[in-house]
Amino acid sequence: MERRQRRDAVANRARILAAATEVLREDGMGVDMRAIAAAAGVGVGTLYRHFPTREDLIHAVTGTDLAGLAALPEGPALTALGEFVTTMLTELADNKAMTDLLAAGAPSESDVARCVAHLTGLGQEALDRDDGTLADDVTAPDIAYQLLGLIRVAQLAGPSLVERHVSLTLRGLARS
Amino acid sequence: MERRQRRDAVANRARILAAATEVLREDGMGVDMRAIAAAAGVGVGTLYRHFPTREDLIHAVTGTDLAGLAALPEGPALTALGEFVTTMLTELADNKAMTDLLAAGAPSESDVARCVAHLTGLGQEALDRDDGTLADDVTAPDIAYQLLGLIRVAQLAGPSLVERHVSLTLRGLARS
DNA sequence: GGTCAAACGGAACCTACGTTCCGGAAAGGG
DNA sequence: CCCTTTCCGGAACGTAGGTTCCGTTTGACC
Numbered sequence: 585m586e587r588r589q590r591r592d593a594v595a596n597r598a599r600i601l602a603a604a605t606e607v608l609r610e611d612g613m614g615v616d617m618r619a620i621a622a623a624a625g626v627g628v629g630t631l632y633r634h635f636p637t638r639e640d641l642i643h644a645v646t647g648t649d650l651a652g653l654a655a656l657p658e659g660p661a662l663t664a665l666g667e668f669v670t671t672m673l674t675e676l677a678d679n680k681a682m683t684d685l686l687a688a689g690a691p692s693e694s695d696v697a698r699c700v701a702h703l704t705g706l707g708q709e710a711l712d713r714d715d716g717t718l719a720d721d722v723t724a725p726d727i728a729y730q731l732l733g734l735i736r737v738a739q740l741a742g743p744s745l746v747e748r749h750v751s752l753t754l755r756g757l758a759r760s
Numbered sequence: 761m762e763r764r765q766r767r768d769a770v771a772n773r774a775r776i777l778a779a780a781t782e783v784l785r786e787d788g789m790g791v792d793m794r795a796i797a798a799a800a801g802v803g804v805g806t807l808y809r810h811f812p813t814r815e816d817l818i819h820a821v822t823g824t825d826l827a828g829l830a831a832l833p834e835g836p837a838l839t840a841l842g843e844f845v846t847t848m849l850t851e852l853a854d855n856k857a858m859t860d861l862l863a864a865g866a867p868s869e870s871d872v873a874r875c876v877a878h879l880t881g882l883g884q885e886a887l888d889r890d891d892g893t894l895a896d897d898v899t900a901p902d903i904a905y906q907l908l909g910l911i912r913v914a915q916l917a918g919p920s921l922v923e924r925h926v927s928l929t930l931r932g933l934a935r936s
Numbered sequence: 937g938g939t940c941a942a943a944c945g946g947a948a949c950c951t952a953c954g955t956t957c958c959g960g961a962a963a964g965g966g
Numbered sequence: 967c968c969c970t971t972t973c974c975g976g977a978a979c980g981t982a983g984g985t986t987c988c989g990t991t992t993g994a995c996c
């Protein structure tokens with residue numbers, strides 16, 4: 585039989601996750617483990633007991649971040665996708681870690697894969713509305729990848745051009 | 761009056777540039793200076809005499825790589841853009857450094873800026889054909905950023921989906 | 937309160953990399 | 967052929983960041 589986890593251990597795990605989320609949001613994927621530990625008010629040793637490698641920690645954080653993404657809004661499929669991605673880009677604007685993950689190099693192949701999966705699911709949802717606003721030949725992965733491209737564009741072009749490029753990308757997906 | 765550069769120095773500079781181009785193409789932006797020196801059959805000290813910092817070397821290489829990009833082909837503006845980007849993506853497929861530069865994180869802000877400038881010029885060229893294949897409201901920067909987004913998509917989605925996404929992106933730029 | 941395993945903190949370790957240094961090699965002019 | 971000046975090689979330095987180690991602390995159970 586296994587003993588219950590000590591109370592301080594449970595609390596520390598939570599504080600580490602919270603601090604990591606915060607620090608990653610603020611400073612991006614590049615942050616130092618020591619910085620995270622410090623932000624959590626904890627020693628590095630403690631951090632490593634709870635998350636044996638850097639990747640484990642990042643994974644845990646991006647997992648919840650991903651899960652917290654908005655759902656596809658109501659309305660016509662095409663419009664809904666536009667609103668969704670605009671919201672997403674707004675949220676990404678102040679989450680440097682997610683921006684790093686989605687718009688730039690892939691620190692972890694698997695994290696990107698999860699994003700693709702998530703966005704593909706969302707694309708399928710849009711397709712299921714089947715209201716004729718999307719072109720017939722568009723597939724769920726098409727939507728996912730186009731949205732990811734859009735995120736990269738937004739990062740490069742800056743906030744002022746976001747609306748513009750959302751509109752251009754949607755044109756490509758729309759029924760002509 | 762300055763003496764002429766020694767013959768071995770000139771030769772080494774050339775070998776370093778060639779080796780760096782090769783190694784960067786093969787292994788991407790992350791390569792170690794020592795690896796480049798070794799590939800050039802030269803000591804690191806020599807490498808640093810010719811290129812005082814890593815950035816100087818990278819800059820020199822990406823400069824020629826960029827200049828070597830294909831020009832906009834003949835034909836209708838929209839088709840020409842499609843051919844251009846397809847060619848570009850094919851070339852990028854075996855140039856890890858350029859892929860890193862264009863599709864992922866920006867190691868050097870200025871290198872990305874040069875790419876945007878280059879592609880904007882190309883977009884303007886397409887617009888100047890003024891043959892009604894591009895939508896009226898599309899601008900040269902629009903084209904540049906959409907192409908960059910496409911590069912990211914190609915990297916994520918893999919070669920088999922390139923044609924598909926080129927087509928989707930062009931739809932967004934086409935006159936409806 | 938006493939005992940003990942679980943958990944903690946943070947110094948220390950290790951590897952990776954950019955960069956610097958300097959003793960020796962070798963162009964090239966006289 | 968000699969001397970000077972330029973170059974060369976690669977060991978060594980400094981920093982950064984992930985990870986490990988271990989003496990100390992602390993919660994949980996009796």
